[in-house]
Amino acid sequence: MIMTTQQLQDFLIAYAIDRMTEFLIEDYGLSITESLNFIYNSETYQKLVKTTTGLYEQSPSYIYELLEKEYKTGSAA
Numbered sequence: 001m002i003m004t005t006q007q008l009q010d011f012l013i014a015y016a017i018d019r020m021t022e023f024l025i026e027d028y029g030l031s032i033t034e035s036l037n038f039i040y041n042s043e044t045y046q047k048l049v050k051t052t053t054g055l056y057e058q059s060p061s062y063i064y065e066l067l068e069k070e071y072k073t074g075s076a077a
Contacts, residue, residue, distance in 0.1 A: 012056045013048055019060035020067055028071070042067060043076035 003011070017039055024035040039045050044067040048055050055063060070076040 009051050009056055016048060016056065016060045016063050017045075020064045023060075023064045023068075024071070027068070038071065039067065042070050044070050047076070 017036075020039055021032060021035045024030045024038065025032065030038070044063065047053050047066075048063060055066075066076055
């Protein structure tokens with residue numbers, strides 16, 4: 001079965017969110033709920049789901065670096 005572009009984008013975004021959740025839990029001891037709440041309310045997430053940015057094509061580790069900066073400083077900029 002061949003994935004459509006939309007299916008591939010959705011898969012990669014979901015995978016990145018899964019991995020970033022794991023990283024936040026491991027690195028900062030957050031709960032799953034706390035991790036997901038932070039991710040879904042972050043500037044990084046807004047950039048991730050805006051597929052024109054191409055961020056979803058990057059590795060989850062790279063995206064997490066951006067998220068971690070936002071977690072530490074309160075800003076993704």
